[in-house]
Amino acid sequence: MNKIKIMSEHLANKIAAGEVVERCASVVKELVENSIDANSSEIKIELIDAGTREIKVTDNGSGMNHDDALLAFSRHATSKLLTEEDLFNISSLGFRGEALPSIASVSEITLKTSTGDIGTLINSKAGKIISEEKTDARVGTTITVKNLFYNTPARLKHLKSLHAELAAITDYVNKIALSHPNIKFSLYNNHKLLFNTDGSNNLLKVIKDVYGIEVAKKMIEIKNSNNDYSIYGYISYPEVTRSTRNSIVTIVNGRIVKNMELNKVINDAYHTYKPEDRYPIVVLKIEVDSSLIDVNIHPTKQDIKFSKMDTIKELITNTIEQQLKSISLIPNVESKTIKPAIKYEIPTLDLEREVKTEHNLIQEEIVEYEPKVKERLPELYPVGLIHGTYIVCQNDLGMYLIDQHAAQERINYEKYLYELGRPTNNKIDMLIPLTIEMPNNEYIILKENLHILTSLNFEVEEMGINTIVVKAHPIWLPKGYEDQAIRKIIDIVIDKEHFETEKFNEKVSITLSCKLSIKANENITIEEMEHLINNLRQCANPFTCPHGRPTIVFYSNYELERMFKRVI
Numbered sequence: 001m002n003k004i005k006i007m008s009e010h011l012a013n014k015i016a017a018g019e020v021v022e023r024c025a026s027v028v029k030e031l032v033e034n035s036i037d038a039n040s041s042e043i044k045i046e047l048i049d050a051g052t053r054e055i056k057v058t059d060n061g062s063g064m065n066h067d068d069a070l071l072a073f074s075r076h077a078t079s080k081l082l083t084e085e086d087l088f089n090i091s092s093l094g095f096r097g098e099a100l101p102s103i104a105s106v107s108e109i110t111l112k113t114s115t116g117d118i119g120t121l122i123n124s125k126a127g128k129i130i131s132e133e134k135t136d137a138r139v140g141t142t143i144t145v146k147n148l149f150y151n152t153p154a155r156l157k158h159l160k161s162l163h164a165e166l167a168a169i170t171d172y173v174n175k176i177a178l179s180h181p182n183i184k185f186s187l188y189n190n191h192k193l194l195f196n197t198d199g200s201n202n203l204l205k206v207i208k209d210v211y212g213i214e215v216a217k218k219m220i221e222i223k224n225s226n227n228d229y230s231i232y233g234y235i236s237y238p239e240v241t242r243s244t245r246n247s248i249v250t251i252v253n254g255r256i257v258k259n260m261e262l263n264k265v266i267n268d269a270y271h272t273y274k275p276e277d278r279y280p281i282v283v284l285k286i287e288v289d290s291s292l293i294d295v296n297i298h299p300t301k302q303d304i305k306f307s308k309m310d311t312i313k314e315l316i317t318n319t320i321e322q323q324l325k326s327i328s329l330i331p332n333v334e335s336k337t338i339k340p341a342i343k344y345e346i347p348t349l350d351l352e353r354e355v356k357t358e359h360n361l362i363q364e365e366i367v368e369y370e371p372k373v374k375e376r377l378p379e380l381y382p383v384g385l386i387h388g389t390y391i392v393c394q395n396d397l398g399m400y401l402i403d404q405h406a407a408q409e410r411i412n413y414e415k416y417l418y419e420l421g422r423p424t425n426n427k428i429d430m431l432i433p434l435t436i437e438m439p440n441n442e443y444i445i446l447k448e449n450l451h452i453l454t455s456l457n458f459e460v461e462e463m464g465i466n467t468i469v470v471k472a473h474p475i476w477l478p479k480g481y482e483d484q485a486i487r488k489i490i491d492i493v494i495d496k497e498h499f500e501t502e503k504f505n506e507k508v509s510i511t512l513s514c515k516l517s518i519k520a521n522e523n524i525t526i527e528e529m530e531h532l533i534n535n536l537r538q539c540a541n542p543f544t545c546p547h548g549r550p551t552i553v554f555y556s557n558y559e560l561e562r563m564f565k566r567v568i
């Protein structure tokens, strides 16, 4: 049976309006997705000069018979989309059939394909079929695209540098491999292997192939479901982060999706566990009934709309937060690992070389992560202080360094957040009422929002022109810093952005905890250190300050011995 059918002109035009083949990566994407649709278990991608001279994709999928192969070159052919309705229920990877004619019109193509009978070999140039013959019967398809855009110099000029093209292709192949761990992928450039996976359907193994063994060792498996969605995947320890959101990969019903809201939910679940400008490595598969999603019908966009966004958000947030809360997250200091942090950030100039070297390291086994639920922060005995900043502690396992400012900041942050969330009637009259004069514009904003201060148990009165007087304050304000704390809170009220209660409380807690905690270069006694560690232990997250920096790092006995060459 012929798999490709002609779709209606109307629909074809609709798609063609948005269809773009603009880069080597978009060609690779179309060809690879066709191979996936043909049920291939092995897909090989070979590039010459990052695809600008040649892109060859070989698969072991079902192949095409002679008529289908010919039809594939004609415009508006598709094997998947038959009616306009289908566009909205589409749960396959994207658009089929339309891509090949578009690619063919701007390149030279050789298509070799067989379903197991006599094979077909077709050559085309600038969209015209120039030869057609019978060939051997190896099941599957090989498409070679040469000299992309040779007949459209304007678009050729538009191609970025070879490195940028290669980086975009690598990024795409990495992601498609993550979304299909059951398919064996290999990617070559100028006959050099850049990347491959083994098709064993082990997601963690693919993560290792993409990000390296050191990252794979620091990934935590997650799995959960609710009535509408089920999620499965891996999230990184908060200490493993990247400088772009590109390391958050979401896959909905097997399709790679770029959804800002979803990325934000995942990133927010790490709130205060990592710096704001860093992003976790996450590979998350979401399964959902296709009636609950809308695939954006613009084929170059990979976005999607969820009709029950709230429940998926809640599921993701709870699952990640629960997982982070159940394990110990003290970073191990290891003298050997300096390199992996920047690897695979794309685009990188030395991409090709780095990927190569990575492959030599990868033979090590990945030890599956086992959550240690018992004591998140172990028993610690402080022995001294370095530069009035780092508390040195020890126990049977090794040595710990605690940043006393970061630790105090975390303790105060959680305390303030708690107090702000549950205002009581306990307030303290100020010995000397605090008078604050401010510019007229700020005064107007403050006057409108005085209720925020009153609800927090401040007693505030207007006094004369552009001046207020604070007569009492809530009991939890840091002792000795009351005036400063009040001024900071008023600043935040005036700064309009934070009127939403949750954000306001967050901002107040971070600001007060940072500005009014022990600073570096402040000597504290061993007793005070013990007290600090005990308070840190009570925290919901004792491992990072509210800015996401570590409060504590660990040097294992083994690591210490290694550093001093007592062991090798």
Ligand code: ZN
Pocket (backbone or CB within 6 Å): 405, 409, 513, 514, 515
């Ligand atoms: Zn700070």
Ligand code: ZN
Pocket (backbone or CB within 6 Å): 406, 409, 514, 545, 546, 547, 548, 549
């Ligand atoms: Zn901090």
